Amino acid sequence: MGTYILRRLILNIIVLWLVATMVFLSIRVLPGNYASQQFAGANLGGVTPEAIAQAEKALGLDKPVGEQYVNFMGDLLTLDLGESFRTRKSTWSELATALPYSLELGLFIVLVGFSVAIPVGVVSAVKQDLAPDYILRAIAITALAAPVFWTASIAVLFVLKWDLIQINVTGQPHYWTDPWSAFQWYLIPGVVGGFASTATVMRLLRSELLEVLRQDYVRTARAKGLTERAVIMRHAMRNAFLPVLTVMGLTLATLISSQIVLEQMFNIPGVGRMLFRSISLRDYPLFQGLVIVTTFVIVTTNLAVDVLYGFLDPRVRLS
Amino acid sequence: MAEATAPILGKPEGRALSIPGLRWLISFSRRKPLGGIALVIVVLLVVTAIFAPFIARYDPDFIFKRENPVYEANPSFAQLAANPDIGSPVIVDSFETPNPTHWFGTDKVGHDIYARVVHGTRLSLIVGLGASAIAVSIGLLIGVVSGFYRGWFDIIMQRLIDALQAFPGLVLLLLLVQVAEPSVRNTVIAMGVIGVPTVTRIIRSSTLVVQSTDYVEAARSIGATNNRILWRHIIPNIFSVVLIAFSIGIGAYIIFEATISFLGVGPRGVVSWGKMVQEGRGSLDLHPWLTVFAGMAIAIVVIAFNFLGDAVRDVLDPRLRGH
Numbered sequence: 001m002g003t004y005i006l007r008r009l010i011l012n013i014i015v016l017w018l019v020a021t022m023v024f025l026s027i028r029v030l031p032g033n034y035a036s037q038q039f040a041g042a043n044l045g046g047v048t049p050e051a052i053a054q055a056e057k058a059l060g061l062d063k064p065v066g067e068q069y070v071n072f073m074g075d076l077l078t079l080d081l082g083e084s085f086r087t088r089k090s091t092w093s094e095l096a097t098a099l100p101y102s103l104e105l106g107l108f109i110v111l112v113g114f115s116v117a118i119p120v121g122v123v124s125a126v127k128q129d130l131a132p133d134y135i136l137r138a139i140a141i142t143a144l145a146a147p148v149f150w151t152a153s154i155a156v157l158f159v160l161k162w163d164l165i166q167i168n169v170t171g172q173p174h175y176w177t178d179p180w181s182a183f184q185w186y187l188i189p190g191v192v193g194g195f196a197s198t199a200t201v202m203r204l205l206r207s208e209l210l211e212v213l214r215q216d217y218v219r220t221a222r223a224k225g226l227t228e229r230a231v232i233m234r235h236a237m238r239n240a241f242l243p244v245l246t247v248m249g250l251t252l253a254t255l256i257s258s259q260i261v262l263e264q265m266f267n268i269p270g271v272g273r274m275l276f277r278s279i280s281l282r283d284y285p286l287f288q289g290l291v292i293v294t295t296f297v298i299v300t301t302n303l304a305v306d307v308l309y310g311f312l313d314p315r316v317r318l319s
Numbered sequence: 320m321a322e323a324t325a326p327i328l329g330k331p332e333g334r335a336l337s338i339p340g341l342r343w344l345i346s347f348s349r350r351k352p353l354g355g356i357a358l359v360i361v362v363l364l365v366v367t368a369i370f371a372p373f374i375a376r377y378d379p380d381f382i383f384k385r386e387n388p389v390y391e392a393n394p395s396f397a398q399l400a401a402n403p404d405i406g407s408p409v410i411v412d413s414f415e416t417p418n419p420t421h422w423f424g425t426d427k428v429g430h431d432i433y434a435r436v437v438h439g440t441r442l443s444l445i446v447g448l449g450a451s452a453i454a455v456s457i458g459l460l461i462g463v464v465s466g467f468y469r470g471w472f473d474i475i476m477q478r479l480i481d482a483l484q485a486f487p488g489l490v491l492l493l494l495l496v497q498v499a500e501p502s503v504r505n506t507v508i509a510m511g512v513i514g515v516p517t518v519t520r521i522i523r524s525s526t527l528v529v530q531s532t533d534y535v536e537a538a539r540s541i542g543a544t545n546n547r548i549l550w551r552h553i554i555p556n557i558f559s560v561v562l563i564a565f566s567i568g569i570g571a572y573i574i575f576e577a578t579i580s581f582l583g584v585g586p587r588g589v590v591s592w593g594k595m596v597q598e599g600r601g602s603l604d605l606h607p608w609l610t611v612f613a614g615m616a617i618a619i620v621v622i623a624f625n626f627l628g629d630a631v632r633d634v635l636d637p638r639l640r641g642h
Contacts (some may be wrong), residue, residue: 011478011481012413015478015481015482015485016480018478018479018481018482019482019485019486022482022483022486023486026491026495027494030494030497030498031497031498044486108628141622141626142618142622144621144625145570145574145618145621145622145625146595146617146618146621147577147578147581147596147613147614147617147618148578149577149578149581149593149596149600150596150614150617151614152611153596153600153603153610153614154536154610154611154614156603157603157607157610158602160603160604161604162434198521243466255485257486257487257490258340258487258489260489260493261578261581261582263458264582275487275490276493276582279490279493279494279497280497280584291486291487291490293487293575294487295486295487298485299485308456
């Protein structure tokens with residue numbers, strides 16, 4: 001176990017280094033940089049090539065790429081992610097303001113997603129190949145197929161047309177500053193995003209349950225005369241739930257950065273929107289920092305889930 | 320021989336259907352009715368894409384306008400205040416509700432939305448099929464080479480793929496599509512690259528499975544060369560996995576294209592459903608038809624490809640179900 005975790009940790013460090021290198025190179029491959037991007041479109045007389053060169057010098061963009069890379073890696077070793085070109089604040093503090101929003105939205109999505117996916121998955125497996133199974137699976141595939149920006153638009157339309165709920169949000173509230181406003185703010189993106197994420201979990205739970213329900217110990221449980229409810233809840237679910245738990249962990253980890261569309265649509269200043277903007281602005285340090293941190297969260301969650309798996313299911317040998 | 324086998328198999332004499340593809344299709348549709356329906360929809364979509372100019376009724380970029388009946392060359396301020404359009408000789412037919420001339424209505428600029436939805440099929444199919452084909456070709460090459468030869472190439476490739484998979488997919492795509500000018504070709508290539516890690520993983524693990532089978536062992540023991548084993552045993556046996564990887568991915572690429580078009584960094588100069596949804600979103604409550612039809616088109620295409628992909632997987636390799 002110890003050597004396994006150690007080996008995985010070393011692999012994670014290699015992966016992180018590769019990601020950092022990729023991030024560094026890929027953002028620099030894009031045409032233009034922060035300085036030229038600022039002046040793009042503004043054809044004012046004052047913008048001379050010298051002015052751009054001066055701006056580049058101030059941002060350290062005039063140094064050779066190799067030197068920039070060495071500096072970047074050196075800073076990374078001391079956990080210094082640099083400061084955003086635009087706001088001049090450190091990437092860490094930018095992240096600290098954006099992360100809560102993404103987490104609040106992400107939690108909403110996960111809660112909605114799983115509270116729909118779990119009962120639906122169970123029903124679909126228990127009623128395999130009967131009408132409920134077909135209907136529920138069709139809905140799940142539809143949820144997977146409809147693009148989230150479209151379902152979100154339609155949801156907004158319904159809410160507006162029929163005054164279903166009053167959405168009254170001022171500013172950018174958190175759950176802990178103004179819970180009711182925050183709830184209203186996240187309601188539509190949370191429900192839409194949650195609905196979109198159900199399909200994967202529901203299908204996984206269904207196939208796992210179907211597998212487990214064929215096992216001998218389930219037959220034994222039934223033969224003992226247990227009620228169907230007890231067989232499913234106590235015997236089958238416990239074993240079918242492990243892979244679902246894995247997916248849960250990973251979903252939560254990727255949610256931090258994957259809600260670009262919903263954050264953009266609903267003006268939520270989270271990590272996804274910040275990432276998107278940092279790409280278009282060529283805000284190198286901010287972009288690099290955000291991707292490295294989110295990747296770190298993902299690979300670490302991956303490892304944690306695998307280790308946890310080994311504890312929960314003794315049949316799984318970590319090697 | 321022929322007389323001996325016919326009665327054993329119990330085949331009726333003179334079977335009407337002898338086209339092998341058609342027979343396979345019928346048995347496929349019987350086993351997977353949803354897959355059969357999806358296949359029909361996909362075929363219809365391909366037909367729509369190819370014959371779009373004939374089906375669309377109008378040019379998607381044609382601007383519908385009519386002469387202004389009350390046109391004044393030099394309107395006075397009072398006239399302008401009463402009718403702001405009075406100074407322009409033509410009026411654009413914007414935001415027309417769906418009607419017999421414009422089945423799905425018109426948009427802000429006066430384009431026929433039905434024509435645009437029909438033409439949008441082209442981009443979606445090109446992107447879905449093209450990106451999946453690129454991902455599968457590169458993924459097959461890398462996956463087979465690293466699974467078959469192992470060694471340092473495999474080790475390096477595995478780590479690179481880990482890194483690519485840890486990278487948020489949409490972010491990587493947003494980066495890649497901005498590297499070169501946003502043409503259809505470049506978008507397809509960028510999306511194909513995004514798909515490579517997943518395909519490589521699938522192909523590599525199937526290569527490993529096939530490689531450890533007895534028949535490969537047997538081939539090796541009678542002195543077959545690596546090349547022969549690769550081409551005669553490994554590749555034919557992972558072919559079904561390749562087909563699965565190809566068909567499963569298509570829907571996701573179509574959604575990806577719609578998403579980046581929605582975000583405003585999609586391919587330029589073509590009709591895109593994602594862009595149409597974006598354009599209509601601002602006035603959704605007043606002119607819902609701008610958004611609704613394009614969004615429905617995306618959903619239908621993706622559902623069809625997802626069902627087809629699921630059916631192909633179930634028929635070719637039932638073990639992969641649910642993964």
